[in-house]
Amino acid sequence: MIVLLVDSLMPDTLEDCIRHRTAPALQFLISRGRYWPNCVTVFPTMTASVDSSLLTGVYPDVHRVPGLIWYSPEEEAIVNYINGWKCVRKLGITRCAQNVLYSLNEKHLSKQTTTLFEELDKLGVSSASINAMVHRGSRKHKIRLPFLVHLATGFRFRQDISGPDILTLGAMADTKIERHIPARLRRGGQLYGINDSYAVSVLKHLIQSGEQPDFTLAYLPDNDHRVHKSNPAHAESSLIQVDKHIQSLLDTFGPWDRALEQNIIIIISDHGQTRIGRGKQFNIDLDRLLHSFRVLQLGEHVAGHELIVCNNERMAYIYPLKPAIEPEVIEKLVGEARIDLIAWKEADGVRVKEGGSGREVYFARSGPYMDMYQSAWDIIGEWEVLDLRTEGSRIHYGDYPDVLSRLYGALYSQDIPMIVITARPRYEFKSRHHPTHLNGGSHGSLHKYDSFIPLIVAGTQHPVKEPPRLVDLKHFVMELFVHKVAAP
Ligand SMILES: [Zn+2]
Incomplete structure (x- = not known):
């Protein structure tokens, strides 16, 4: 083979x-x-x-x-x-x-x-x-x-x-x-x-x-x-x-x-x-968006910083090092309409907000709804945020295929507090020392x-x-x- x-x-x-x-x-x-x-x-x-x-x-x-x-x-x-x-x-x-x-x-x-x-x-x-x-x-x-x-x-x-x-x-x-x-x-x-x-x-x-x-x-x-x-x-x-x-x-x-x-x-x-997209506005500058926090820069030691940003092109992991700042960071991110989804761990599940509108949905493993991959879920809130539809108890995925298992998989890959963000189509995240691709192609998102x-x-x-x-x-x-x- x-x-x-x-x-x-x-x-x-x-x-x-x-x-x-x-x-x-x-x-x-x-x-x-x-x-x-x-x-x-x-x-x-x-x-x-x-x-x-x-x-x-x-x-x-x-x-x-x-x-x-x-x-x-x-x-x-x-x-x-x-x-x-x-x-x-x-x-x-x-x-x-x-x-x-x-x-x-x-x-x-x-x-x-x-x-x-x-x-x-x-x-x-x-x-x-x-x-x-x-x-x-x-x-x-x-x-x-x-x-x-x-x-x-x-x-x-x-x-x-x-x-x-x-x-x-x-x-x-x-x-x-x-x-x-x-x-x-x-x-x-x-x-x-x-x-x-x-x-x-x-x-x-x-x-x-x-x-x-x-x-x-x-x-x-x-x-x-x-x-x-x-x-x-x-x-x-x-x-x-x-x-x-x-x-x-x-x-x-x-x-x-x-x-x-x-x-x-x-x-x-x-x-x-x-x-x-071609213009600079298609790069979401995370250094600028999060400038009010002490963000760790390449080569610096973690001590004394509040936030770590790990840029994966059209997605990023953001780690709040002090639990107290997490709500403030989320608010900042939700205020940026070029960000598509902002997600974090809550109880045993995942809370997701939509950038700009702030609409939100919560989901957790096991529950009354079943997707086509035989995974069962509980989903509370505005399903449109993840472009989910139901037919009876069956979940149908739209713009974000297999999104529940995949988003869960990313957020629970580590046991520490972390926020996942994804960029809307045509946009990507920009950070110091990272390649960007205006007028080209990029990936990373859901x-x-x-x-x-x-x-x-x-x-x-x-x-x-x-x-x-x-x-x-x-x-x-x-x-x-x-x-x-x-x-x-
Ligand atoms: Zn690539």
Whole structure:
């Protein structure tokens, strides 16, 4: 089985490509398999939280990775897993390497959950992770940082990291596969080998050398960078480039049909993107909005501050360090009409207010209402805030798919007081030292633009739980291997 995780792949773009016949490989997989345009991803719609759910099959309240950027009270520090591995210059390579390469997998991802790689290993199924951020598994691997990075870290990075049988992290993991990768890709290159060409070339080598494991997850990040810069409505040219990589992968098997005789191939995305407006007003400046509070700045110590802001593009976590200021902070946020939702923990549930209007709704687990994912809820207040409708006791989601489980999952990913905010469509949050994307694309929120992803399953007719969610993919993969459906 091969799972290709294509960053920022969106259903609309995929369908444009199919209509224009510009993505023959994806078209082939759809025509020979099954396709869903309405698979729902995890919130925050950021790679770190999404990948953690993909590998563990649970939401952040269970796997405990809150997002790409969040505050850890144990470490008294803001954790940043590198926005697309790119923040290196801002936070320093040591902190970033430490967070992404080690802490995410070995410390932050809860030991109470097991990853797909760990469970496959127990079944005796071999597996590989190619360039994915979350890769915890039963084997230990050596990290070998490229020379310049190594120099910058002062040679301090010594830990082994865990992964499945085969692990690559671009040029950073010390694997025997490396010498088979073309030299131009190997020598650092774009983002130390965290790119599509590198990932596909590793996968092709595994297939050609007869070393392809039973299960392979490969992460293709390039599409995300391109969609951020251009604009989600014009993402077709970017997806055409991704499709070329998938074509060359299918070519490895000879006729494309043979690829599906020998493999189950799954294509999934981690999140969508929302088009951001052109003018400066489309950036909601959180430093300015919250200037009356003592907000922790990058590099400062927590002591003496009132508030920590962790900006995840179209969502942010805001941590009031003193309980007394929480109502005042919420009032400030609710007064900003460009903020879509403001949510926080209350009793065992979640209180949500709408930015501008201040309309509110409260929900908690178990209750008289049931959603299409078989979760039961109690909901009190103005349902319109979350665009919920009911038919008898049945909940229907509108602009915010699977919003109850997803918002709950984010707020209960940590036990400390925290406020979640999301930006309205076309807007994103701005903070010092964070990338913004005026006239481009951005993601992070609960809105359907960021949340609906395509799912393609080819090479098996095994039933997929519908409507599909990214969080349910692990269970699907396990079912196939437990029932040996995937065995050749
Ligand atoms: Zn992105």
